[in-house]
Amino acid sequence: AQSVTQPDIHITVSEGASLELRCNYSYGATPYLFWYVQSPGQGLQLLLKYFSGDTLVQGIKGFEAEFKRSQSSFNLRKPSVHWSDAAEYFCAVGAANFGNEKLTFGTGTRLTIIP
Amino acid sequence: GAGVSQSPSNKVTEKGKDVELRCDPISGHTALYWYRQSLGQGLEFLIYFQGNSAPDKSGLPSDRFSAERTGGSVSTLTIQRTQQEDSAVYLCASSPFGTGAVKDYEQYFGPGTRLTVT
Secondary structure, three states, rough: OOOOOOOOEEEEEEEEOOEEEEEEOOOOOEEEEEEEEOOOOOOOEEEEOOOOOEEEEEEEHHOOOEOOOOOOOOEEOOOOHHHOOOOEEEEEEEOOOOOOOOEEEEOOOEEEEEE | OOOOOEEEEEOOOOOOOEEEEEOOOOOOOOOOEEEEEEOOOOOEEEEEOOOOOOOOOOOOOOHHHEEEEOOOOOEEEOOOOOOHHHHHEEEEEEEEOOOOOOOHHHHEEEOEEEEEEO
């Protein structure tokens, strides 16, 4: 069974500073990896996904993530955060096994932006 | 196009009462998921409907929880004899299924139903 760890419960970043949110997964084969964002009172929105190929993936809102197999990581990055990026971020992993598309989510990282 | 919708958006109920939460998935999406998000917690998987297959109920926390999906579209999550620990946001998501493509994994979420049990 797959699992996801997001070691940072809460991160505070100054507006304009760079951001990196950590995600480590556990899965015996090549996983499918996702980052979702949840703004206050909203559902989850897909930011980006990794299925195969280039290990650096670009997403919406200027986010990117890098899949590192050797570290079992899929960290989310943004070079310069905006106040509107304040939200909860969830990493998720899926088994690359069609017919079993259930995702396992991490516990989330809450991002606070300060002026 | 229309996204995933859920109703009601908020529900306050007394302990011991039954509640029904509704989810309308994106048209054409044949996979549907229910999750529970408690305060400060991640997403807890509850149940997964996948096409015409038997649902994966492995995440339901007790037999007070049940869900059905009628006509392969709308789903209802029912909680019987609600308890205070059932207070949470219940999220529904849908995704395409059976295309054999990786987009089957992309889940689209509704805004959730906030359930408060008093």
